[in-house]
Amino acid sequence: MSVKKIYLIRHGQTDFNVAGIVQGSGVDSDLNEAGHRQAARFFAAYRHLPFDKVYTSTLKRTQQSVQGFLDLGLPHEQHSGLNEISWGVREGLRITPEEDAEYNGVLQQWQRGETHARLLGGESPDEVAARQRPFIELLRNRPEEENVLVCMHGRAMRVILCQLLNYPLSCMDAFEHRNLCLYKIHFTGSQFSVSSFLDVTHLAECP
Template sequence: MSIKKVYLIRHGQTDYNVQCIVQGSGVDSQLNDEGQRQANLFFQHYKHIPFDKVYTSMLQRSIQSVQGFLDLGIPHETYDGLNEINWGTREGTRITPEEDAYYHNILQTWCDGETHVCIEGGESPDLVAARQVSVIETILSRPEEETILICMHGRAMRILLCQLLKYPLRCMDQFEHQNLCLYQLDYTGSMFTVKSYCDTAHLHIQKSPDQTIPDPHEQIR
């Protein structure tokens, strides 16, 4: 079997990212101007890659992030299994200091190994992992797709990386992410290896200093 190459990216920036508003699977936000710029930079840097298929979540911010490749006519499939975690009652709300404390408590609970615990009104990492299984099986069952692009969301991407690399879910925060970052993985037929980790080199082309917006809550959206 030839090596399957997987290019896994997080969606580009949205206004919700900038405003520190929680967006999970229940918020179908669009890319803002910076997110569109990030998507275009990624496309310009990787448009020469002969992708056989593009996989995205059902949410428009992930689809918009790969629109350049779709415009080339590359086949595209959407799966709700790739959607972001559902953040429950906090979807669409601004993060206050009290909210921030609650999130960090939940994140610590998960890091302590209690990945079955759901956020209030939402999902647990275990539930997200369970809905990703069928997507993983579909992708691995298609050896003819030698090079694929997957666009999804930060927390769900961390969970997916744990599954692909055989890490326990409590280790998911070891996988950093930023808007439009890239993880490149190779699959040999028996295991995945990481060739590129949270790569954002493509975003620094023609980037102005005033376009960098710090986001202390990046890990939870």
């Protein structure tokens, strides 16, 4: 089997990102003007690649981030396994570790390895990992798709990178992300590896 190349990106910027408001899987927001510029920059940088398939979550901000590729007629599949983690009752609110003791406490539990913890009404990293596994098996079992573009969300991206690279979920914060950042992953048929980590060179002229 030839090496499969997976281009894993986070969606472009939304107004919720700018305001520091938690989106999660329950907030189906649109890209803002800057987000559309980021998507256009990524498309300009990578449109030449022969992608066999484009995968997105079921949330429209991911599809909007790869719309240029979809307009080329590339095959596209949506997978709920790629959706962002659910933050439960906190979705749509501005919460930060500094301002919200419960939120900060859950983040600290995750870092301690207590990845079963969740906010009220939300998902745990363990639950996110479980719904991602069918998608990971899909990546493993479609050798005909040699170049794949995957667009998803920040926290969910951290979870899937831990799974692909065999890290415990407690290490997920080591995988930093920005809007429309790129992780380039290689799959040899038996193992995944990172060849490009948090690449944002394509955004050089974006705010």
